[in-house]
Amino acid sequence: MPTSQPAGTKQDELADELAREQAFLDEARAQLGRMRELAESLDASKASDAVSGEVLGWVLARRIASLQDDPRATLFFGRIDVDPADGPSEQLHIGRRHVSDEAGDPVVVDWRAPVSTAFYRASKLDPMDVVLRRRFGVDRGRLTAIEDEHLQGPEQSDRTTGSLLASEIERPRTGPMRDIVSTIQPEQDEIVRSDVAVSVCVQGAPGTGKTAVGLHRAAWLLYSFRERLDRSGVLVVGPNRAFLDHIGAVLPSLGEVRVRHATIETLLEHHGRVRADEPADLATLKGDARLAAVLRRAVWSTLRRPSEALVVPRGARKWRVPAYEVAEIVDELAARGVRYSAARDLLPQRLAHHVLLEMERAGDAPDDRVQDAVARSAAVKKYVGTVWPALDPQGVLHRLWSDPEVLRVAAGDDLTAEERGRLLWDRPARTKGAARWSRADLALLDELDDLLRRVPSLGHIVLDEAQDLSPMQLQAVGRRCSTGSVTVLGDIAQGTTPWATASWEEAMRHLGKPEHDLVVLDRGFRVPAAVIEYAARLLPVMAPGLGAPVSVRENPGRLEIRPADAGALEAEVVRAVEKAAAGPGSVGVIAPDAGLNRVSAALDAAGIAHGRLDRDHGDDEDHQVEVVPASVAKGLEFDRTVVVEPAAIAAAEPDERTGLRRLYVVLTRAVSELTIVHAEPLPAALGTA
Numbered sequence: 001m002p003t004s005q006p007a008g009t010k011q012d013e014l015a016d017e018l019a020r021e022q023a024f025l026d027e028a029r030a031q032l033g034r035m036r037e038l039a040e041s042l043d044a045s046k047a048s049d050a051v052s053g054e055v056l057g058w059v060l061a062r063r064i065a066s067l068q069d070d071p072r073a074t075l076f077f078g079r080i081d082v083d084p085a086d087g088p089s090e091q092l093h094i095g096r097r098h099v100s101d102e103a104g105d106p107v108v109v110d111w112r113a114p115v116s117t118a119f120y121r122a123s124k125l126d127p128m129d130v131v132l133r134r135r136f137g138v139d140r141g142r143l144t145a146i147e148d149e150h151l152q153g154p155e156q157s158d159r160t161t162g163s164l165l166a167s168e169i170e171r172p173r174t175g176p177m178r179d180i181v182s183t184i185q186p187e188q189d190e191i192v193r194s195d196v197a198v199s200v201c202v203q204g205a206p207g208t209g210k211t212a213v214g215l216h217r218a219a220w221l222l223y224s225f226r227e228r229l230d231r232s233g234v235l236v237v238g239p240n241r242a243f244l245d246h247i248g249a250v251l252p253s254l255g256e257v258r259v260r261h262a263t264i265e266t267l268l269e270h271h272g273r274v275r276a277d278e279p280a281d282l283a284t285l286k287g288d289a290r291l292a293a294v295l296r297r298a299v300w301s302t303l304r305r306p307s308e309a310l311v312v313p314r315g316a317r318k319w320r321v322p323a324y325e326v327a328e329i330v331d332e333l334a335a336r337g338v339r340y341s342a343a344r345d346l347l348p349q350r351l352a353h354h355v356l357l358e359m360e361r362a363g364d365a366p367d368d369r370v371q372d373a374v375a376r377s378a379a380v381k382k383y384v385g386t387v388w389p390a391l392d393p394q395g396v397l398h399r400l401w402s403d404p405e406v407l408r409v410a411a412g413d414d415l416t417a418e419e420r421g422r423l424l425w426d427r428p429a430r431t432k433g434a435a436r437w438s439r440a441d442l443a444l445l446d447e448l449d450d451l452l453r454r455v456p457s458l459g460h461i462v463l464d465e466a467q468d469l470s471p472m473q474l475q476a477v478g479r480r481c482s483t484g485s486v487t488v489l490g491d492i493a494q495g496t497t498p499w500a501t502a503s504w505e506e507a508m509r510h511l512g513k514p515e516h517d518l519v520v521l522d523r524g525f526r527v528p529a530a531v532i533e534y535a536a537r538l539l540p541v542m543a544p545g546l547g548a549p550v551s552v553r554e555n556p557g558r559l560e561i562r563p564a565d566a567g568a569l570e571a572e573v574v575r576a577v578e579k580a581a582a583g584p585g586s587v588g589v590i591a592p593d594a595g596l597n598r599v600s601a602a603l604d605a606a607g608i609a610h611g612r613l614d615r616d617h618g619d620d621e622d623h624q625v626e627v628v629p630a631s632v633a634k635g636l637e638f639d640r641t642v643v644v645e646p647a648a649i650a651a652a653e654p655d656e657r658t659g660l661r662r663l664y665v666v667l668t669r670a671v672s673e674l675t676i677v678h679a680e681p682l683p684a685a686l687g688t689a
């Protein structure tokens with residue numbers, strides 16, 4: 001934009017302004033130091049008793065830790081000057097945490113506070129009383145640049161040192177994912193600050209910031225509803241360990257260290273160890289929502305109609321509750337909507353109460369202790385065991401997969417004979433303890449667990465890469481936020497399981513959140529234009545109707561395709577990796593799972609140090625170069641990626657659509673450069689370069 005001032009004057013003015021802001025930063029640091037010293041001077045031992053002393057000590061330790069100053073970061077990254085019609089104008093500096101002065105007045109405002117909303121959302125169309133929005137460039141704890149936007153009045157020349165958003169994204173990656181708190185975009189902020197009661201489903205193409213938004217939403221919720229969510233808990237669910245490692249530092253960097261991170265497997269692992277792989281069609285069938293009804297029948301069909309009266313001997317007398325009366329009690333308990341085992345727990349007292357009534361009719365005057373003793377008597381226990389058997393999830397599923405008759409009865413009209421045949425084990429395990437459970441079985445065990453006793457609900461769950469979960473897995477997550485809310489993040493086009501969801505309406509129904517906000521993000525932050533345009537060639541074949549994101553990146557990125565002779569693939573990969581690793585920033589070498597060892601060995605032979613990611617682990621050492629199996633690449637990103645043998649990556653999946661979707665995921669991991677190395681012809685859907 002043209003400026004009327006001579007360039008020199010403008011530079012001087014900018015330098016003065018930076019110096020003023022740096023002085024303000026120094027003052028904010030001093031205030032934070034004062035707050036920390038104050039917290040350190042408080043003495044927990046002065047509490048009224050030992051228990052409160054312990055709690056107070058813990059609270060103080062947490063407060064002191066939260067007041068630590070990180071010299072590598074700044075206390076604020078932005079500023080807004082607001083001038084409301086009905087109040088005084090003020091300048092607000094926005095940072096990762098609140099800092100106040102001796103009088104308690106804010107020096108830095110937490111980015112999550114309501115007054116900070118305008119920093120993220122104000123626009124020229126709707127300035128929200130903001131006159132000026134300022135963003136700061138930061139380097140090792142010092143302010144290095146200012147970017148101003150004047151939101152009101154005649155257009156003015158902005159004092160800007162370039163797009164901080166662009167430089168934030170281009171900044172080379174080392175180590176795990178960073179927070180985006182200084183550059184959250186308005187459409188992202190709307191999601192981050194959605195009310196705690198609202199479940200949100202975000203559909204977005206690769207790199208549109210879904211993961212980032214979900215994590216910042218968790219941090220915002222914890223700030224805004226601290227007491228409620230501290231008690232009920234917040235959970236982040238992601239696709240694998242390598243991914244959790246990648247995102248694991250974001251919430252701690254925002255001051256939230258108590259959010260649990262899990263994969264769907266770790267969430268369900270307490271039900272048993274996965275010891276069996278099964279064909280995709282069987283896993284799909286086990287993940288089908290119809291199984292919920294089958295399991296419900298399997299549980300409740302174990303109730304037996306009492307055929308004999310309950311007889312309780314007490315002293316010289318025997319007391320009887322006739323079978324038809326027991327049947328009425330059982331029917332009433334079963335109809336209450338209480339979980340199976342919880343209802344069963346009520347039965348002994350109900351039966352004992354009837355025995356008590358018999359005693360009263362016979363002229364006795366028994367009290368509550370007698371009722372308790374009858375309820376706990378061997379006769380009642382044994383009787384309850386026959387009419388309302390004790391169950392555990394593993395026992396029920398073991399019987400279901402072992403006994404054709406049990407499965408037939410439980411299946412009702414929900415499964416065909418052919419489907420039942422597939423579900424039955426060829427060689428049933430002799431005991432439930434010896435059963436070889438599959439991944440899909442774990443979700444069924446979880447369903448059974450919940451049919452027996454209600455699984456407690458958390459306050460909020462952030463569910464990432466949700467498109468890959470089966471209906472039964474979605475229900476397992478859903479029951480863990482049944483009284484809370486959920487933020488669902490995903491991309492239908494990146495669904496790479498045979499049971500991947502086809503529609504968000506359906507997935508949200510399985511999660512138990514039919515009422516939700518569906519938001520589509522379509523501005524791509526990660527993937528540069530040259531790369532996304534190439535990857536998007538796959539979309540019409542494997543996800544018709546879904547569009548590619550519009551890359552917001554000014555850097556068009558680089559795409560290079562390097563054919564290799566058969567037998568010389570690894571040598572070409574080594575050359576490509578050497579080139580990619582020459583500059584700063586992370587390099588991901590994504591190869592077919594089956595070819596990973598060869599690639600890793602070739603890099604070793606060439607002396608290229610690298611880490612290896614896996615479903616079950618990330619990289620403890622944060623190497624610049626990571627070798628990644630194609631099946632683990634989802635959700636990750638690298639400044640430069642080298643993709644090895646796309647045709648083999650696609651062919652490793654059970655069908656063409658899943659194969660091309662896997663490839664789409666792999667091709668969209670690059671922030672600036674994608675190099676493809678191949679000996680086999682590229683998949684036809686990619687067209688000719």
Ligand SMILES: Nc1ncnc2c1ncn2[C@@H]1O[C@H](COP(=O)(O)OP(=O)(O)OP(=O)(O)O)[C@@H](O)[C@H]1O
Pocket residue numbers: 165168169178179180183184185188204205206207208209210211212213491494525526634635636637668
């Ligand atoms: N507002 C923003 N400011 C700066 N960087 C951003 C912003 N939004 C997203 N990014 C960056 O873009 C990259 C992609 O974001 P993220 O991983 O959250 O995308 P995603 O939609 O989850 O992608 P995928 O579907 O491929 O997993 C990350 O490096 C993230 O930090």
